[in-house]
Amino acid sequence: MSYRSLGFSADPFSNKALQADEEGEKLVVDREAEVKKLVRRVQESDKVPTLEGPNGVGKTSIINIALHRLLMQSQRDENEPMFIPCRCSFQINKEKGAEEFLDEFYLQVALTLVESANMLRPPPGYTKAPIETSIKNYIQSPIIRNYTGSILGNGLGYGGTPNSGKGWERVGFRAAIDGWLKLLFPKSEAGGVVCVIDNLEILQSSAKAKETIEALRDTAFTVAGVKWILCGSSGVVRGVASSTRLAGWLHKPINIGELREEVGGEVYEKRVETFRKNEQATLPLTRDNFITLFDMFKGNSRFALDEAGAFCTWIFDEVDDLSKIPDDSFERWLREELETNYDEIFVFFRDRDEEAFKGICQQEIFVPNDCSELGFDDVAEFTAILDRFQNYGLVTPTLDQNTPEDTVYEISPKSLKLQYFIDSQADRE
Structure with a gap:
């Protein structure tokens, strides 16, 4: 048994980010407000829009939906700026x-322009948007070809001979792309290619992230015909x-929280x-079942979706006929899932671990220096507990600061399942 055999075209519980398309x-x-905010910032300001929020809340999905709407607006109305989503995020x-x-x-950016050639608007003096064959050739070859004549068909070319030197390649290729972008998007209000730098937490510290983005301020962020989202x-x-x-360069972050539980x-x-x-297509997981999981994960x-998919996989492995699934x-x-999760973790709890666990589940996002709000006077003691929790998979450090006491933590799905089980047991008593 599979989703396809049940009458579905694909896995309905895929937890991948929503794509920038009709689907x-x-x-x-429940993201209309956030999408509108992002669309407005891209359209109306030269500042870089920014989004932040816990893992799994749908930040990338919001960006993709906003980019799709911008592109659709451009195609419906030639008076609207032309915004083209870059073919991949960075x-x-x-x-x-x-x-x-x-x-x-x-x-x-070059690949995006080549692939979007049929959507590009002709610049002034052109009957159609220029398609740069020389840049396509460069992309397909490790050696720069002899760029002679007019690269962009309007005196924007550069000459040269085949040269495999990295420095020469960079200067020539970047100059060609800069010229192409300026031709297609001569003013900021004309639009541009929209590029996204996602998952900044990979850098692990705000200091490192800040240093890296600062280094791009005077390079990537100043390229004409390109819009950025962080x-x-x-x-x-x-x-x-x-x-x-970066003062004056970035918008204040659009804060993305969990979805409302009622949706x-x-x-x-x-x-x-x-x-x-x-x-007639039916799933082994009912609407009420999904709401239970959605509530357990507090709208994440x-x-x-990941847990819903896990249940369906279990059913597919256990049962051959949907009509034979026990009620x-x-x-x-x-x-069984919750009891196993509880048994694997709670047996290792000691001292004040349970007290700390209840506190962090209320906070959800916290730093060790928040310990006094959770009933702990000793930061070192609380930090040691968090180290154990990290080993159990209960918390994830999302942002390392200069000192361990300022490290930002989030509770994990395993924590939410454990909390749900503890609460349900208390309700039964």
């Missing part, structure tokens, strides 16, 4: 230097935005409607 538009729930890590990042950036987990984007060197049923319904191939759609299958599966 993504169909699936998005990530920065500790090993990647500024020059390496710029190499990747220019290459992906995205990261709680704390990291605000840390970047606080930089004095869990709508998330399920949209998934079913989008992926089923006929009205990624966690809820209590979901309740039995969930109880």
